[in-house]
Amino acid sequence: MTPSEKKDCDPIFADRVRKESGVAIDRCYQCLTCTLGCDAAYAMDYPPNQIVRMCQMGFKDKLFGSSSIWVCTACESCVTRCPNEIDIPHLMDTLHQMALREGAPVKVPTVPLFHKVFLAPVKQFGRQFEMMMMGLFMLRAGKFSISDIKTNVTLGLGMFLRNKLKFIPHRIHDLGAVKEIFRKTVEGGQK
């Protein structure tokens, strides 16, 4: 380990990851099976096997600042093939949740933005409402380039003509129950 790597080590953070994720990161013997089967690895700054190693070492800032944790597609191939059954997608989930909670700078901000706007109509209506979700995403991600607008108008029109674009959301009857779920979980009323 180089001196700068030693400085990055945070054993307390490593322990928090172990506890919060419940993932057996210490079983990894770096066989690279996860990385070899990962379709998104080409777009990651650290491949999945290195993410596991960085968790063991507690490289908090490097993990939170990586692109890897955001571009993982959660396809579940790595955990399916891992000889030690290390649940890397779940580890990635724990890392995003920790990074978002701590307000760490995010390298691929459109990814958490998408997930947040996905949940907005769910909280408001109890079900997904694509128009609202798409609109919020485009607005907040600043997707206003000619090519973005062209793609969305083409797709939107295609869906409209096939009656797949709903203009009115479906509101569930017991919306209070869903709002209460949000309050007791992600909004921190009761963990």
Place this chain on the structure above:
Amino acid sequence: MKYAFYPGCTQESTAEEFGLSSKAVCRELGIELEEIPDWNCCGASSGHFIDEALADALPARNLAIAERQGLDTAVVCAACYLRLRATRHKVAGSPEFGKQLSDRIGMTYEARYGVKHLLDIIVNDLGLEEVRKKVRKPLRGLRLVPYYGCYLVRPPDIVGFDDPENPTSMDRLLDAIGAEAVDWGAKVDCCGGSLILSRDDIAMKLLGGVIERAREVEADAIVVACPMCHANLDMRQRGPDPVPVLYFTELIGLALGIPEAEGWFRKHLVNPLNLLKEKKLL
């Protein structure tokens, strides 16, 4: 055969034809579906990304209502299927967690009933012999590649009614309705659906790979069992000669001679009508 039915949000919008064909096919095959009253969104790929407690509580409310119906749940969307199974799996493994979760949703949930994907129900609960008996118009001459994607088969300790690397249930189903199921290299690849808005460069590369593998074996169409994969593959193909993407339920409906089938195919962005007319199936 009776199941509580969890349609999932897409069945009423982007994947309307999947919902319509699923219900029509079940009716024809004698599978009774009782919709879970007042069901809510399961949170799909976003719940677990943002908050673990939310990711379990959203599916749990649906599962708790289905438990009151006293039935196993049938799911058609592969993403909903994984979320519902994952929560059920946790509760089944820990009654303590079940109590905690019940408190969060304000309803008791004890994982007393199962959760199954409609493909599993048709292939394994009903059986392909029953399907074969009801085929009126075998889909002869159609070369199809069955695309399982991620959540029908992975992770195998939570989902998994089939082999995670080389599943065959959809292959056997296509064979039973008279089509040719072609072996190919992208059966369980990821289409990148979760990144289609946020990092479309990655998603386009992944879905492009799936389309490319289908072309390599000269498939007439790709068959899917997931509305996310469908939206991704059907809506984002570029180029002059796109490959149609069909739901397995639409094909069963066509083979059973259900008259509404043509209307389902009209809802696709990549139009499959010419292909089906060419093969004298419409």
